[in-house]
Amino acid sequence: MIIAVDFDGTIVDHEYPEIGREKPFAIDVLRKLAEEGNKIILWSVREGELLDEAVQYCKERGLVFYAVNSEEPSNALFGGAQSTRKLRADLYIDDHNLGGLPEWGEIYEMVNQKREARRTVTHRHRFRLFRRK
Numbered sequence: 001m002i003i004a005v006d007f008d009g010t011i012v013d014h015e016y017p018e019i020g021r022e023k024p025f026a027i028d029v030l031r032k033l034a035e036e037g038n039k040i041i042l043w044s045v046r047e048g049e050l051l052d053e054a055v056q057y058c059k060e061r062g063l064v065f066y067a068v069n070s071e072e073p074s075n076a077l078f079g080g081a082q083s084t085r086k087l088r089a090d091l092y093i094d095d096h097n098l099g100g101l102p103e104w105g106e107i108y109e110m111v112n113q114k115r116e117a118r119r120t121v122t123h124r125h126r127f128r129l130f131r132r133k
């Protein structure tokens, strides 16, 4: 899955333009999701140096994004494209989510449930197509 994740207020406490304290398990969860084959895209209103600082902060903690403010990787280290327009992703994780930001352990569960749900929907869809014939 492609997962777009916000930085301020989501990976770290919102202290923009400073970098707040890491939200418990945020980077561990994102690293695990990346290891499991998801493409993690940083999706932030940060630009330029402030964006680079966020990317570097995560990199120092072992989290390297697939892309930064872009659907595809470009400049390997600092992500390249700096447009903050909406990206195409399967999931968006943001502290401005409707209902608020769950804890990161819960986010991990929810991502896996969504993976399961997608599988179920696909099966149902196929079944329906089969019955119509």
Ligand SMILES: [Mg+2]
Binding pocket: 006, 007, 008, 009, 010, 094, 095, 096
């Ligand atoms: Mg935010």
